[in-house]
Amino acid sequence: MTAWILLSVAVGAEVAGTLSLRLAAAGARRWYLAVVVGYLVAFAALSSSLAEGMPLGVAYGIWAAAGVALTAIGSRVFFQEPLTQVMGIGIALIMIGVLLVEIGASH
Structure with a gap:
């Protein structure tokens, strides 16, 4: 259970760091600190x-x-960036792929 909680923290921190990178790259340089902390x-x-x-x-x-x-x-x-139907299908396929890896690891 602890491993799953830690993995959830890792995912959340990585996403926060990446979204902060978008802000930093747009000129808000103070967000680079959030990028570094998020990735660490x-x-x-x-x-x-x-x-x-x-x-x-x-x-x-x-x-x-x-x-x-x-x-x-x-x-x-x-950031109001596009999230198209094709992108949604891609996200669903990623989820299916990860599920298959998880099922395969348990055998």
Whole structure:
């Protein structure tokens, strides 16, 4: 259970760092601090989830897939960037792929 909580923290911190990067790149340089903190927390939490026994393939797959999906949604909500039907299908396919990796790891 702890590994899953740590992985959730890693995903949230990575998404926050990436969304902050968008703000920093747009000229709000103070957001670079949030980028650095977000990525440091993300990697520390991901590492800790691995130390708790989560398999690397599962942890990285979920971390990357959830990061892509949540960042796309966050960029739509916060920056009014496009989130098209094709992108939604892509997010669904990512989720299916991660589910298959998770199921495969349990066998």
